[in-house]
Amino acid sequence: MRQLIIIGSGPAGYTAAIYAARANLQPLVVASSVEAGGELMNTTEVENFPGFPEAIQGPELMAKLQEQAEKFGAEVVYDDVVELDVDGPVKTVKLGSGKVEEASAVIFATGSAYRKIGIEGEERLSGRGVSWCATCDGFFFREKTIAVVGGGDSAMEEATFLTRFASKVYVIHRRDSLRASKIMQERAFNNDKIEFVWNSEVIDILGEDAVNGVVLRNTLDGTTSELPLDGVFVAIGNDPRTHLVHNKLQLTMEGTIQVDGRSSRTSSEGVFAAGDVVDPTYRQAVTAAASGTVAALDAEHFLAALEEHAPVEAAAV
Incomplete structure (x- = not known):
């Protein structure tokens, strides 16, 4: 033994x-x-x-x-x-x-x-623009345009932290309201670098060797659109x-x-x-x-x- x-x-x-x-x-x-x-x-x-x-x-x-x-x-x-x-x-x-x-x-x-979104580009571009940890990888996105996927406290914390480096941070959320606590919401809403993309889900991540955008689907009417990005941070837990x-x-x-x-x-x-x-x-x-x-x-x-x-x-x- x-x-x-x-x-x-x-x-x-x-x-x-x-x-x-x-x-x-x-x-x-x-x-x-x-x-x-x-x-x-x-x-x-x-x-x-x-x-x-x-x-x-x-x-x-x-x-x-x-x-x-x-x-x-x-x-x-x-x-x-x-x-x-x-x-x-x-x-x-x-x-x-x-x-x-x-x-x-x-x-x-x-x-x-x-937790992962569960789409093909997420795995393929892991470490090449797709990340699950802002503290680990935020530094690599100085003056870049990036997105955070999620609507809870962790997503708001990630988005706020990433504004230290990125020039623009989109928050992509499936609904038209956040699950995050009030104080975390207020911090994000009051940050000029953060813009919210409501009622949207990421259905594809674009790019061959690095992220260059995402495909979004509107959760209300099913329409799709593309959003140019340099990076995607997944913060859904x-x-x-x-x-x-x-x-x-x-x-x-x-x-x-x-x-x-x-x-x-x-x-x-x-x-x-x-x-x-x-x-x-x-x-x-x-x-x-x-x-x-x-x-x-x-x-x-x-x-x-x-x-x-x-x-x-x-x-x-």
């Missing part, structure tokens, strides 16, 4: 693996068979992760974090968790391959997934990846895993959570990495306490 299994391979999972491996816990990292590395694998230049003043490509950053974890003894497997049992002192993790792993502690760091722990761990009203204060301790003893799966607010690579550190230290202390209170075997006669 292993001491620790880490589920997830984003900044939180790999940072937890670095700390756990340096503590000689020999963690197993279940990295996923198709989404290893997390959301940063879909990001081009990362300029806001400490230590890289010249920026670094998202996939390269994740490769470095993995390399660092493996250097200290972490084992990484490219497989998916299909079943998880966190009750009792032995945690059971069943993989897609059919293999079953057991451990005394588990760190759950599966992150979150940005995100969903924490918690499907494996529904009815197993306590969740918050936002759907994230509930932890005890600033710790990573969940409602199940010996199970810890880190990264975007516990964070409905910040969702940055650096905050996820810090959260992974907390989880690894909490797991280390938990395992040390288990060892300290383990029964001593009788000496052989």
Whole structure:
């Protein structure tokens, strides 16, 4: 039986693996068979992760974090968790391959997934004008014309933030009123750089190698039109990846895993959570990495306490 299994391979999972491996816990990292590395694998230049003043490509950053974890003894497997049992002192993790792993502690760091519009150009132009994170990519749109898709608080926050860089920001919303809180609406309405496109939905994103516009459909009469753009920010929400722990761990009203204060301790003893799966607010690579550190230290202390209170075997006669 292993001491620790880490589920997830984003900044939180790999940072937890670095700390756990340096503590000689020999963690197993279940990295996923198709989404290893997390959301940063879909990001081009990362300029806001400490230590890289010249920026670094998202996939390269994740490769470095993995390399660092493996250097200290972490084992990484490219497989998916299909079943998880966190009750009792032995945690059971069943993989897609059919293999079953057991451990005394588990760190759950599966992150979150940005909700997508679900149109072809969105995927094809990801990282080339299509983004889901204004904080990550806004800097690249200085003096550009861009659009934010959405009508909630996150969309208004993204649009307002993007006016620091862009010359023009359109907000495209399916209805004629916003879901955002009153204060967030007022900030957007009072910003001269923001223009609202009401009762409209994006049905196509145009461009070969980079975004150059979108096709809109009016939700009232079905007419279509094109809007020239240099970039599209999709802000229609995100969903924490918690499907494996529904009815197993306590969740918050936002759907994230509930932890005890600033710790990573969940409602199940010996199970810890880190990264975007516990964070409905910040969702940055650096905050996820810090959260992974907390989880690894909490797991280390938990395992040390288990060892300290383990029964001593009788000496052989």
